[in-house]
Amino acid sequence: MNNVQLFLLLALLLSVVVTLVLAWAARRAAKDAASGYQRQHVMSHVSVYREQLSELDRELAQGTLDQAGYDLSQQELTQRLLEDAPAATAATAETEPAVPRIKWLITGMSLLVPIAAFTLYFYVGTPVALDPALVAQANGEEEITPQKLETMAEQLSQRLEKEPENAEAWVMLGRIQRALARYDQADAALQKALALERNDDLMIERAEVLAQKNNGVFKGEPWTIINSVLKTDPQNGNALLLAGSAAFSEERFKEALGYWEKVRGLLPASSPDLPALAEAIDKARERLGLPPQAPVNAGNAPASAGMAAKPVSDGTERISGRVLLSPDIASQVSGKDTVFIYANAADGPRMPLAIVRTTVDKLPYDFVLDDSLAMNPQMKLSQVKSVMVRARISKSGNAMPQAGDFGASVGPVTPGSPDKLELTISKALTP
Numbered sequence: 322m323n324n325v326q327l328f329l330l331l332a333l334l335l336s337v338v339v340t341l342v343l344a345w346a347a348r349r350a351a352k353d354a355a356s357g358y359q360r361q362h363v364m365s366h367v368s369v370y371r372e373q374l375s376e377l378d379r380e381l382a383q384g385t386l387d388q389a390g391y392d393l394s395q396q397e398l399t400q401r402l403l404e405d406a407p408a409a410t411a412a413t414a415e416t417e418p419a420v421p422r423i424k425w426l427i428t429g430m431s432l433l434v435p436i437a438a439f440t441l442y443f444y445v446g447t448p449v450a451l452d453p454a455l456v457a458q459a460n461g462e463e464e465i466t467p468q469k470l471e472t473m474a475e476q477l478s479q480r481l482e483k484e485p486e487n488a489e490a491w492v493m494l495g496r497i498q499r500a501l502a503r504y505d506q507a508d509a510a511l512q513k514a515l516a517l518e519r520n521d522d523l524m525i526e527r528a529e530v531l532a533q534k535n536n537g538v539f540k541g542e543p544w545t546i547i548n549s550v551l552k553t554d555p556q557n558g559n560a561l562l563l564a565g566s567a568a569f570s571e572e573r574f575k576e577a578l579g580y581w582e583k584v585r586g587l588l589p590a591s592s593p594d595l596p597a598l599a600e601a602i603d604k605a606r607e608r609l610g611l612p613p614q615a616p617v618n619a620g621n622a623p624a625s626a627g628m629a630a631k632p633v634s635d636g637t638e639r640i641s642g643r644v645l646l647s648p649d650i651a652s653q654v655s656g657k658d659t660v661f662i663y664a665n666a667a668d669g670p671r672m673p674l675a676i677v678r679t680t681v682d683k684l685p686y687d688f689v690l691d692d693s694l695a696m697n698p699q700m701k702l703s704q705v706k707s708v709m710v711r712a713r714i715s716k717s718g719n720a721m722p723q724a725g726d727f728g729a730s731v732g733p734v735t736p737g738s739p740d741k742l743e744l745t746i747s748k749a750l751t752p
Contacts, residue, residue: 467672467721470497488517495530502661502676503718504534521550525559532567533694536677539567558587562598566693569605578605638703639691640664640675640734642742644712646684649747650727656682659718662744664690664708667733674702681714684746707733712744726750 381388477494484490495510511527514520528546532539539547544567550560565580581602588595603613644662646654660683663676675694679686690710692701702708709732717723729744 467501470501471719471721473497474501485513486517488514491517492523495526499530499533502533502663502673502678504530504678508534521554521557522559524550525557525563528563534678536679537570537689537691537693539570543567556583556587558584561587565601565605569601570693572608574605574608578602578609581605638701638736639689640702640708640710640736640738640742641687641689642710642731642744644684644686644688644729645743645745646681646714647745647747650749654681654714654727655716656680659715660684660686660746661713661715662686662688662690662711664702664710664734664736666705667707667709669705672700674700674705674708702736705736707735710734710742710744712746713750714746722750 474494474497477490477497481487481490481494491510491514495507495514498504498507498510507530508527511523511530515523515527524546528539528543531541531546532543535541535543547560547564547567550557551564554560561580561584565577565584568574568577568580581598585595585598585602588598606613644660658681660679660681661676662679663673665671665673675690675692677688677690677694679688690702692703695701709730711728711730713722713726713728715723715726722728727746727748728750729746729748731742731744734740734742
């Protein structure tokens with residue numbers, strides 16, 4: 322018996338005990354009431370008998386009644402009192418209709434008490450604590466696997482068929498599709514959300530998706546989006562962060578430094594994002610031949626409302642290499658089949674820390690994995706000591722392994738290693 326079952330059983334037993342106590346009290350009160358009524362009824366007859374007997378005694382004393390008449394009248398009174406005794410019982414029986422009412426009251430309490438108790442608990446208590454899975458999810462302890470993301474994407478898609486005007490659901494769907502490395506679908510979902518409600522931060526998120534779709538290249542529409550947001554809101558922290566990351570990836574370190582220093586001026590001194598941002602700034606300064614900058618003081622760090630930091634890659638965690646296709650399986654795949662290239666912790670969850678998607682017709686393919694390609698800002702390459710780098714061909718385009726997929730892997734690899742990896746896809750995988 323688990324803790325949830327034990328809790329429910331004890332709660333039910335307590336409800337039963339409370340109901341039994343209330344039922345006993347109700348029956349006891351009913352019996353006391355009936356007994357009191359019967360005693361009162363009998364005593365009223367006895368009182369009448371005594372009055373009539375006293376009247377006979379007065380008449381005998383006054384001489385208006387002889388002894389023979391007195392004896393006869395006394396016998397009649399005694400007989401009448403005895404005859405009234407069944408009447409008293411009948412009178413008591415008149416109180417018996419209260420018994421069914423007591424039974425109905427007890428039945429009602431036996432239903433009302435547990436129902437009221439559990440209803441009250443679900444309104445003012447913590448019913449989520451009854452489900453360990455929900456508790457783990459609420460505490461961030463539950464691992465988000467590709468299978469769960471697939472299920473969430475399917476549920477959201479079904480919901481959006483009925484609620485196509487739900488902008489929030491489109492955003493959620495876009496983020497899930499992005500986590501599954503389905504950048505075309507993620508872009509389409511974010512465009513749906515933006516068509517319903519313009520949001521600068523969401524536009525920047527779409528620019529990130531477009532860059533991931535282009536294998537980390539910001540040239541073209543991603544830069545157009547970033548510049549349009551900065552034109553309307555020069556202090557948009559997310560746009561400045563992404564502009565810095567884009568400039569850094571294009572080796573325009575001076576521009577990257579300028580963008581990131583603006584962000585640094587917007588963050589409060591207590592911001593948990595400052596250390597990572599300061600590290601990125603120092604990396605850009607290093608590339609420019611400048612010394613590291615002193616830490617920010619509380620006095621020159623004005624607060625910024627509503628700005629959430631995005632992953633910033635300084636390149637130190639970067640992994641690069643080439644993916645090739647073995648001639649032995651070339652006839653078994655199509656040029657339009659999807660190729661996933663990703664890294665996951667060597668000792669830990671299989672959730673990708675960084676991922677790139679391309680197609681078979683682009684092989685051989687030179688790839689770069691870094692923090693800017695993180696699926697989750699809390700799970701990045703720079704946070705682990707070693708990873709496995711994998712390449713997989715998916716005919717279905719599904720982020721989850723399927724029958725008929727082909728793949729290759731290499732590792733463990735230390736993030737930031739200067740070695741160029743080589744993965745040759747040559748064998749079928751077992752999902």
